[in-house]
Every structure is written in C-alpha cells, then in structure tokens.
Amino acid sequence: MIPSQKTGLAGIVIRMVRRMTSIAIARGQAMPEAMTTPMGDGFDQIARDAVYRAIFTRRDVRSHFTSEAIDDEVLARLLLAAHHAPSVGFMQPWNFIVIRDAARRAEVRDLFLAARERELPEIEAERQALYRKLKLEGICESALNICITCDRERSKGSPLGRWHNPEMDLYSTVCAVQNFWLAARAEGVGVGWVSIIEAQALKSLLGIPDQVTPIAYLCVGRVSEFAPKPDLETHGWGRRLPLPELIMSETFRGQGEAPLKSAVARLGTAAGAPASLADQRVAPAVPQREPPKVESALSLSSLNFDEASASLASQAASGT
Ligand SMILES: Cc1cc2nc3c(=O)[nH]c(=O)nc-3n(C[C@H](O)[C@H](O)[C@H](O)COP(=O)(O)O)c2cc1C
Numbered sequence: 001m002i003p004s005q006k007t008g009l010a011g012i013v014i015r016m017v018r019r020m021t022s023i024a025i026a027r028g029q030a031m032p033e034a035m036t037t038p039m040g041d042g043f044d045q046i047a048r049d050a051v052y053r054a055i056f057t058r059r060d061v062r063s064h065f066t067s068e069a070i071d072d073e074v075l076a077r078l079l080l081a082a083h084h085a086p087s088v089g090f091m092q093p094w095n096f097i098v099i100r101d102a103a104r105r106a107e108v109r110d111l112f113l114a115a116r117e118r119e120l121p122e123i124e125a126e127r128q129a130l131y132r133k134l135k136l137e138g139i140c141e142s143a144l145n146i147c148i149t150c151d152r153e154r155s156k157g158s159p160l161g162r163w164h165n166p167e168m169d170l171y172s173t174v175c176a177v178q179n180f181w182l183a184a185r186a187e188g189v190g191v192g193w194v195s196i197i198e199a200q201a202l203k204s205l206l207g208i209p210d211q212v213t214p215i216a217y218l219c220v221g222r223v224s225e226f227a228p229k230p231d232l233e234t235h236g237w238g239r240r241l242p243l244p245e246l247i248m249s250e251t252f253r254g255q256g257e258a259p260l261k262s263a264v265a266r267l268g269t270a271a272g273a274p275a276s277l278a279d280q281r282v283a284p285a286v287p288q289r290e291p292p293k294v295e296s297a298l299s300l301s302s303l304n305f306d307e308a309s310a311s312l313a314s315q316a317a318s319g320t
Contacts (some may be wrong), residue, residue, distance in 0.1 A: 029052075054182045059226045060139040061190030061219070068222040070143045074187050081183035082148070087172035089160030093152070094215075095178045097206055099145040107205055108197065109139040115196045127237075134235060137194040143221035143290035147202070148177050153211045175213040180218070211279070 079096055123131045149172040162168050184191045194217045202214050232238050245265050249256030
C-alpha cells in the first residue's frame with residue numbers, strides 16, 4: 001500500500017475529498033466548492049501542508065508501476081488540474097493525447113531505445129556504464145501514457161505575451177505538465193516523463209501536425225511506492241544542489257540576501273526536513289517521529305529536502 005493511502009483521519013479526509021470531487025465532476029462542475037473557494041490570505045494549515053507534501057514527495061516514476069487501472073474519474077481530475085495551469089495570454093496551447101494501445105506503446109518504447117543509443121556516446125565515458133543501467137522509462141509497464149502537446153498557432157493573430165518571446169507557449173505547457181504531476185502525486189498516481197525520444201519520430205507515430213510540438217511524454221499509473229528520493233540520486237548520478245548557493249542578489253552572481261539564505265537554512269531540521277513536513281501539529285498522512293530535540297550545526301549546504309521525504313518514507317514503512 002502507498003504510505004499516503006493509510007487509514008486514520010488523513011485517509012478518511014482524502015477519501016471524502018475524492019468522493020466529493022467525483023460527484024462534482026459527474027455533475028459537470030469544475031471542482032467542488034470546498035476545493036476552490038478563495039481563502040483570503042492563504043490556506044489553512046492542513047491544506048498548506050498537503051500542497052507542500054505533494055511538492056516534496058512527488059517523484060519521477062519509472063520502476064514501481066502496478067497493473068492496476070486508473071479510473072477515468074481520477075484521470076479526469078488530473079487533466080482538469082493540468083488545464084488550470086497558467087498560460088501566456090490565456091492561450092491554453094495544450095492537448096492531451098491518451099495512449100492506451102499496447103502495440104502503439106511498444107513502438108514508442110522502440111523510439112526510446114533508439115534515442116538512448118544515440119544519446120549514449122554523448123555521455124562522459126566513465127558514466128556510460130551507469131547510464132546503461134538506469135531505468136529511464138516505464139512506457140509499457142504503466143497503465144497508460146499521455147503525450148502533452150503545445151499548439152504553437154493557437155494564439156495566431158493575437159500573440160499577447162508572445163510577440164517578443166514566442167517560446168512562452170512552450171513554458172505554459174510545461175506548467176500544465178507540472179500541475180498534472182503534482183495532482184497525480186496527491187491521488188497516489190505515479191508519473192514518469194520520458195524525453196529520450198526523437199520528437200519528429202514521435203510526431204509521425206502519433207499523427208501530430210506540424211505546428212504542434214510534443215512537450216511531455218508521460219508514463220502514468222498506480223505505483224507500489226513513491227521512492228523517497230530521485231532515482232538519479234539513489235544511483236549516484238546527481239544530487240540536489242544546495243538552494244542557498246542558487247540564490248543571487250539584485251544581479252546575476254550578486255552576493256547578499258544573507259537573512260533569506262538563513263531563512264532557507266532554518267526550514268531544515270537536523271534531519272533536513274522542511275518544517276511543513278516535520279510539523280507535528282497536523283495529523284500527517286504519513287506517520288512521523290518527533291524531530292530530534294538537539295539541532296545539529298546546520299550548514300547551508302546540508303539542507304536537503306530529499307532526506308526529508310526519505311526519512312518520512314522510512315518512518316512510514318517501519319510504522320513509527
Ligand atoms: C523535462 C524533463 C524531462 C525528463 N526526462 C526524463 C527521461 O527521459 N527519463 C527519465 O528517466 N527521467 C526523466 N525526467 C525525470 C528527471 O530525471 C527527474 O525529474 C529528476 O531526476 C529528479 O527526480 P524527481 O522528479 O523524482 O524529483 C525528466 C524530467 C523533466 C523535468
């Protein structure tokens with residue numbers, strides 16, 4: 001069972017929200033009022049924690065798909081979340097191609113395999129063996145695939161916001177992908193983005209017209225678990241960069257913002273957990289231990305949100 005789908009108060013709340021949402025969608029409403037009513041300055045703490053929980057525990061999933069189907073009602077909510085992304089000039093340049101057919105997916109997987117072979121020589125020689133071992137897609141194992149596309153001509157004639165920066169439609173579509181990804185995490189649905197595919201070949205296979213760009217090819221399905229940290233980190237490919245080192249002041253490479261950087265550092269506990277995840281005042285979806293009483297000497301570069309979700313996941317697994 002996925003840790004966040006446990007029983008208890010949080011589980012009951014999640015099931016109630018899911019039920020309310022399905023009823024609302026069945027009635028043709030966008031989303032239930034409780035989920036969309038403006039709340040003044042901010043969300044209440046439970047809602048706020050839920051947002052951060054989705055962000056910090058979202059994963060790119062390739063390996064843990066189960067054979068369970070995804071209800072169309074769930075998929076509808078994910079697509080609705082994507083469709084509520086911001087877009088330049090309210091252009092809404094996206095389309096969502098749902099791909100279920102096994103034979104078509106096998107063809108997409110062949111495109112991936114061919115693209116991976118072409119990418120391999122570009123990888124540093126000493127990392128090629130590791131690259132080969134990495135699982136970088138779940139095209140055939142997932143319940144379904146979705147290709148999110150960007151129609152570059154949808155705002156033809158009135159390019160509000162795109163006259164100087166025509167690529168803004170692409171960025172808008174990426175916002176839709178992220179909405180989909182986060183909503184999926186909240187629903188316990190895994191998503192894996194496969195970009196190692198030659199775009200023109202994918203366009204031919206899916207009958208995508210010239211003016212439409214495929215932005216994200218997503219593997220989507222129920223999963224046995226969400227890994228506590230990025231697969232590429234687990235396999236030693238990379239690590240999350242320390243956030244304070246990425247913050248600049250006024251100009252590129254501008255030094256300063258020490259109080260802000262300290263504030264970023266304070267978000268971590270000794271275990272590196274963001275306060276919003278470690279907070280014991282909220283009934284957590286994942287059971288948590290008390291944070292350590294004594295703070296270690298927290299250096300700015302020790303802040304690591306992946307350790308936070310890793311520790312939450314291991315606590316959940318041990319039932320503590
Ligand atoms: C634009 C984009 C393209 C990506 N393409 C791939 C891909 O082809 N194969 C893959 O395994 N992961 C892909 N990923 C997932 C990243 O590897 C992953 O987001 C990163 O390692 C961090 O892990 P996390 O998403 O679990 O936090 C892609 C992610 C993005 C945003």
